[in-house]
Amino acid sequence: xxxxxxxxxxxxxxxxxxxxxxxxxxxxxxxxxxxxxxxxxxxxxxxxxxxxxxxxxxxxxxxxxxxxxxxxxxxxxxxxxxxxxxxxxxxxxxxxxxxxxxxxxxxxxxxxxxxxxxxxxxxxxxxxxxxxxxxxxxxxxxxxxxxxxxxxxxxxxxxxxxxxxxxxxxxxxxxxxxxxxxxxxxxxxxxxxxxxxxxxxxxxxxxxxxxxxxxxxxxxxxxxxxxxxxxxxxxxxxxxxxxxxxxxxxxxxxxxxxxxxxxxxxxxxxxxxxxxxxxxxxxxxxxxxxxxxxxxxxxxxxxxxxxxxxxxxxxxxxxxxxxxxxxxxxxxxxxxxxxxxxxxxxxxxxxxxxxxxxxxxxxxxxxxxxxxxxxxxxxxxxxxxxxxxxxxxxxxxxxxxxxxxxxxxxxxxxxxxxxxxxxxxxxxxxxxxxxxxxxxxxxxxxxxxxxxxxxxxxxxxxxxxxxxxxxxxxxxxxxxxxxxxxxxxxxxxxxxxxx
Amino acid sequence: xxxxxxxxxxxxxxxxxxxxxxxxxxxxxxxxxxxxxxxxxxxxxxxxxxxxxxxxxxxxxxxxxxxxxxxxxxxxxxxxxxxxxxxxxxxxxxxxxxxxxxxxxxxxxxxxxxxxxxxxxxxxxxxxxxxxxxxxxxxxxxxxxxxxxxxxxxxxxxxxxxxxxxxxxxxxxxxxxxxxxxxxx
Numbered sequence: 031x032x033x034x035x036x037x038x039x040x041x042x043x044x045x046x047x048x049x050x051x052x053x054x055x056x057x058x059x060x061x062x063x064x065x066x067x068x069x070x071x072x073x074x075x076x077x078x079x080x081x082x083x084x085x086x087x088x089x090x091x092x093x094x095x096x097x098x099x100x101x102x103x104x105x106x107x108x109x110x111x112x113x114x115x116x117x118x119x120x121x122x123x124x125x126x127x128x129x130x131x132x133x134x135x136x137x138x139x140x141x142x143x144x145x146x147x148x149x150x151x152x153x154x155x156x157x158x159x160x161x162x163x164x165x166x167x168x169x170x171x172x173x174x175x176x177x178x179x180x181x182x183x184x185x186x187x188x189x190x191x192x193x194x195x196x197x198x199x200x201x202x203x204x205x206x207x208x209x210x211x212x213x214x215x216x217x218x219x220x221x222x223x224x225x226x227x228x229x230x231x232x233x234x235x236x237x238x239x240x241x242x243x244x245x246x247x248x249x250x251x252x253x254x255x256x257x258x259x260x261x262x263x264x265x266x267x268x269x270x271x272x273x274x275x276x277x278x279x280x281x282x283x284x285x286x287x288x289x290x291x292x293x294x295x296x297x298x299x300x301x302x303x304x305x306x307x308x309x310x311x312x313x314x315x316x317x318x319x320x321x322x323x324x325x326x327x328x329x330x331x332x333x334x335x336x337x338x339x340x341x342x343x344x345x346x347x348x349x350x351x352x353x354x355x356x357x358x359x360x361x362x363x364x365x366x367x368x369x370x371x372x373x374x375x376x377x378x379x380x381x382x383x384x385x386x387x388x389x390x391x392x393x394x395x396x397x398x399x400x401x402x403x404x405x406x407x408x409x410x411x412x413x414x415x416x417x418x419x420x421x422x423x424x425x426x427x428x429x430x431x432x433x434x435x436x437x438x439x440x441x442x443x444x445x446x447x448x449x450x451x452x453x454x455x456x457x458x459x460x461x462x463x464x465x466x467x468x469x470x471x472x473x474x475x476x477x478x479x480x481x482x483x484x485x486x487x488x489x490x491x492x493x494x495x496x497x498x499x500x501x502x503x504x505x506x507x508x509x510x511x512x513x514x515x516x517x518x519x520x521x522x523x524x525x526x527x528x529x
Numbered sequence: 530x531x532x533x534x535x536x537x538x539x540x541x542x543x544x545x546x547x548x549x550x551x552x553x554x555x556x557x558x559x560x561x562x563x564x565x566x567x568x569x570x571x572x573x574x575x576x577x578x579x580x581x582x583x584x585x586x587x588x589x590x591x592x593x594x595x596x597x598x599x600x601x602x603x604x605x606x607x608x609x610x611x612x613x614x615x616x617x618x619x620x621x622x623x624x625x626x627x628x629x630x631x632x633x634x635x636x637x638x639x640x641x642x643x644x645x646x647x648x649x650x651x652x653x654x655x656x657x658x659x660x661x662x663x664x665x666x667x668x669x670x671x672x673x674x675x676x677x678x679x680x681x682x683x684x685x686x687x688x689x690x691x692x693x694x695x696x697x698x699x700x701x702x703x704x705x706x707x708x709x710x711x712x713x714x
Binding site: 085 | 593606616639650683691704
């Protein structure tokens with residue numbers, strides 16, 4: 031009940047003209063970049079960061095804009111997935127199964143409408159979960175000491191590394207590379223330069239914006255260059271973008287179930303939208319696929335992953351805001367954004383900066399309404415953008431990326447590093463090393479090292495402190511389970527006859 | 530219609546017990562079969578062992594004049610070096626299935642793209658934002674198969690829009706280079 035009073039205050043923040051404009055701008059940019067190849071929410075947010083820091087925008091307005099891009103991109107993603115079978119991120123792969131099938135049958139319009147409504151249901155109802163669960167989690171986490179935080183971060187790394195790639199070892203390599211990049215620069219405790227190779231420019235460390243844009247934006251363009259067959263362009267037709275009441279009635283419980291599954295999966299650090307969509311789809315298939323229509327353009331096969339996807343995106347904000355622990359690449363960039371605006375997410379955020387948490391929650395209600403109302407009529411406009419040839423769109427995206435990075439520090443070294451990380455990122459994604467754990471490592475690295483060193487300073491160098499409380503033991507246990515679970519499941523599946 | 534960029538890109542794909550309805554993402558075109566000894570994962574494993582060794586050697590040189598905390602600046606880098614080497618060994622011992630690398634023409638285009646980025650990075654400062662951006666956009670446009678005259682137009686339009694966005698609208702200065710400042714800037 032208290033939550034809802036505070037949420038009311040949040041609406042006062044979200045309804046300020048500037049913030050209203052930023053929600054609107056954020057969700058529109060989010061939809062566009064979620065749809066287009068080569069950009070994506072991570073890149074859009076990272077490109078905007080230097081600009082936001084330079085303008086000195088209030089943090090609640092900044093996060094309202096960036097979060098708008100984050101959840102708005104989930105809507106945009108489904109447009110290119112359903113119409114063109116191009117899932118921009120792994121969390122839309124499941125939507126492609128029935129979504130693209132529906133488009134091939136000439137039912138792209140109803141498929142898009144289903145996706146938008148399911149996204150709205152998932153996005154909106156999960157905010158209620160956020161508002162109810164986050165304060166409780168913050169109250170519990172307020173007792174965490176450095177040892178608990180260290181164990182929690184190990185848990186987040188373990189789960190993200192083992193779930194985001196095919197091989198646990200590769201996921202751990204990615205996380206380790208990120209942690210290594212995070213140590214570059216002067217050690218905050220002793221002022222010893224680490225891995226700076228005598229470069230004064232590196233004493234401040236490598237800016238995570240440079241790493242992020244290199245790994246995601248530059249490498250994506252290199253990837254698209256290596257894949258493009260010149261002369262192949264995109265054409266598509268949408269048809270009527272609406273669904274009938276009967277079609278909606280058939281999938282409304284699907285959306286509710288997808289929302290619940292998605293929300294709780296999203297709250298777990300590392301699990302995130304991809305797993306939520308898989309779980310929601312396979313669960314829905316088991317519950318309601320009586321006539322075997324799943325995979326043949328069934329609208330419920332779109333409603334389940336789309337509601338789960340959006341609910342998971344909101345759920346993932348809970349560990350980010352209340353614990354300061356992001357569980358995915360995009361939320362890691364959001365953490366970097368908050369830290370850059372001098373806001374430290376954690377159990378005290380709700381008390382110290384209520385306008386940030388409640389303002390954000392309220393703005394997300396508005397943003398989801400904007401997305402639902404605007405998306406359907408604007409689908410044709412978005413498709414026109416999608417039809418821009420790659421030789422027009424992608425070079426412009428690349429130039430924006432380079433100019434934005436250069437504008438921050440006026441540093442040639444930053445540009446060279448970004449290019450280097452682009453090549454590294456291309457090689458990594460080709461060889462099957464996931465990129466999200468790298469970003470998590472770069473952003474969490476300093477916090478992780480600080481909590482490790484602080485807990486050992488408190489214990490006088492006794493490593494036992496890391497395993498000394500029930501909470502730390504629970505996180506360590508969960509981390510081991512996170513790494514070994516998928517391996518064991520794979521073994522078990524190998525010994526079972528195929529179902 | 531192009532192939533799904535997720536599957537082909539080797540970007541996140543997950544292994545769940547009942548994820549069997551997904552097509553195998555590695556089954557892309559243009560995969561080059563290699564001899565079993567020189568698999569991508571083995572090469573990566575060797576590189577990781579090397580990286581781990583370099584990190585460990587470098588970390589041993591981090592010396593502090595006085596003890597600030599029991600761990601000091603070395604501990605985390607050493608842990609990371611150990612983790613890298615361990616994962617490298619795992620990849621050498623048990624390499625996964627060979628990923629599909631693009632055909633050589635594709636790799637060549639990608640390499641040319643990296644070259645454009647490298648030159649762009651180096652020329653942004655001395656040549657100025659304007660000239661270097663027009664050239665970089667046009668160069669990339671050509672690599673993506675755009676017609677020569679039109680990619681130049683895209684380059685000029687993009688550069689103008691970026692200048693409008695950054696300089697007058699956001700008030701963030703960009704290097705203009707000697708062409709616009711007559712050798713004074």
